Amino acid sequence: MVVRLLFFFVLLLLVEVYAFQAFKTLLRNRWMLMGYGAISLVLFLYIAYSFLNFDRSVGQTKQTMFTMGLMLLVYVPKIVLALVLLGEDMYRLISGMFRAAVGDSGEGFFGARRTFVSQIGLGLASIPFFSLIYGMTIGKYNFKVIKQTIHFPDLPIEFDGFTITQISDVHSGSFDDPEKISYAIDLINQQNSDLVLFTGDIVNTHAKEMYPWIDTFKAINRPAYGKFSVLGNHDYGEYIDWKTQQEKEENFEAIKKLYGDIGFELLLNEHRFIEKDGKRIALIGVENWGHNFKKVGDIKKASKEVAQDDFKIVMSHDPSHWDYELKQDPKNYQLTLSGHTHGMQFGIEIPGFFKWSLAQYIYPQWAGLYETMGRYVYVNRGFGFHAYPGRVGIMPEITVIELKKGKKVS
Known part of the structure; x- marks a missing residue:
């Protein structure tokens, strides 16, 4: 159980690293970037603390449901964003290998991240973000x-x-x-x-x-x-x-x-x-x-x-x-x-x-x-x-x- 939780949190940290790269590409203001990093850290620590202190003698509570909703709201969009940037990294890796093979080192091996890719990633990530907010406010009682x-x-x-x-x-x-x-x-x-x-x-x-x-x-x-x-x-x-x-x-x-x-x-x-x-x-x-x-x-x-x-x-x-x-x-x-x-x-x-x-x-x-x-x-x-x-x-x-x-x- 401890090993699985550790793996889970390491995975979330990797997602955070990729998401940070996207915001770093888009946010030129140093203080805004630091603010994003601080908020992300606080949310990560809160979610980790809540999971690690789950009381199996009590089971699910309103608090644990809130934590689950918050985790999905924070990390599902970031996973989408990370997948977009991972795709860009695969492209950068293949391009770097090609340039190295032909002796072209003008852009460096990886080259710089492209702003428009991060913008596309954030646009796609906004879909699950707003969908999850809808689900927690309106969808759960939208009886059909x-x-x-x-x-x-x-x-x-x-x-x-x-x-x-x-x-x-x-x-x-x-x-x-x-x-x-x-x-x-x-x-x-x-x-x-x-x-x-x-x-x-x-x-x-x-x-x-x-x-x-x-x-x-x-x-x-x-x-x-x-x-x-x-x-x-x-x-x-x-x-x-x-x-x-x-x-x-x-x-x-x-x-x-x-x-x-x-x-x-x-x-x-x-x-x-x-x-x-x-x-x-x-x-x-x-x-x-x-x-x-x-x-x-x-x-x-x-x-x-x-x-x-x-x-x-x-x-x-x-x-x-x-x-x-x-x-x-x-x-x-x-x-x-x-x-x-x-x-x-x-x-x-x-x-x-x-x-x-x-x-x-x-x-x-x-x-x-x-x-x-x-x-x-x-x-x-x-x-x-x-x-x-x-x-x-x-x-x-x-x-x-x-x-x-x-x-x-x-």
């Missing part, structure tokens, strides 16, 4: 209602047009604006769906994070067919060092109770039948199952009394569960609803045309709808935020899914 229609040949005709509102990854310990959260709850209620589902991560770690928000989330209307939920990986309290095992278990029990406190029925490897006009569909809720995270979800236990020909909706927090188990299961789970990835809270998305995030290099199914052999998973982009206190490009999501009988018309 995303509507998705999915066609199923085996859907009972009585459920044609049945609607589901899904939220996921609330991470209530990160919130700091009651008015914005109340606005999001109003958006959920405005959808007037038949069913409301919550696919896990009600807190970052501690049950107490949700206490100030219980009344707010309790205001989510209970539709005709109910409100159901499952647990996410953060709900198990796995990411801090607890003083005792008993303290961890008491926190876990309190977190499970939270779902009931806000009016959701928590499904722990179990199912419920949703009945309409004499027909039924099965709603199956599994505990967390992640390829790289806690595996306590048990689909066989959860669907033990569900028939092969029942139409099935699975709530499973981590989409890797669908990828590794559910999509090929012979019991035919037609639709899985997940969350977990947050779309990494950073990416580029043009609805209907293009989406990209670093999340896609970790999760094949990371945002939106995916299909294999007529079996679907929908990955919600998350309601809240975690670690980085913002969202850039990948906005907080309230999903409305409409089930339709038949095949999709091309």
Whole structure:
């Protein structure tokens, strides 16, 4: 751990050296350059101190989230700037080798840095800089209602047009604006769906994070067919060092109770039948199952009394569960609803045309709808935020899914 941190800080120092070169090329005033250097040093020391003094018995706090946001705000633009100057250095090296080969030493081996290259670098660096500021001030509460229609040949005709509102990854310990959260709850209620589902991560770690928000989330209307939920990986309290095992278990029990406190029925490897006009569909809720995270979800236990020909909706927090188990299961789970990835809270998305995030290099199914052999998973982009206190490009999501009988018309 110490070696990795040391490597990380050395890397940041190298980025600082390159960024300083760009500002040195552009800033002719000695005092301005000294001021830039002093501010950079203070920020580096603050970030390093905060990381080195992270308390694993407490976990993420508003302060640690601020530090993460500050680090990204300072160093992502500088990394962009450093890459531009590194490209210039490669060009200068090749040019110097060529000049040395032909005996031309007029400009010296490396030659001088070009002002316009530093200007280009700063221009490019400004894009993530202002994007990150936007994400931490506006983007994190820029809630989007995303509507998705999915066609199923085996859907009972009585459920044609049945609607589901899904939220996921609330991470209530990160919130700091009651008015914005109340606005999001109003958006959920405005959808007037038949069913409301919550696919896990009600807190970052501690049950107490949700206490100030219980009344707010309790205001989510209970539709005709109910409100159901499952647990996410953060709900198990796995990411801090607890003083005792008993303290961890008491926190876990309190977190499970939270779902009931806000009016959701928590499904722990179990199912419920949703009945309409004499027909039924099965709603199956599994505990967390992640390829790289806690595996306590048990689909066989959860669907033990569900028939092969029942139409099935699975709530499973981590989409890797669908990828590794559910999509090929012979019991035919037609639709899985997940969350977990947050779309990494950073990416580029043009609805209907293009989406990209670093999340896609970790999760094949990371945002939106995916299909294999007529079996679907929908990955919600998350309601809240975690670690980085913002969202850039990948906005907080309230999903409305409409089930339709038949095949999709091309």
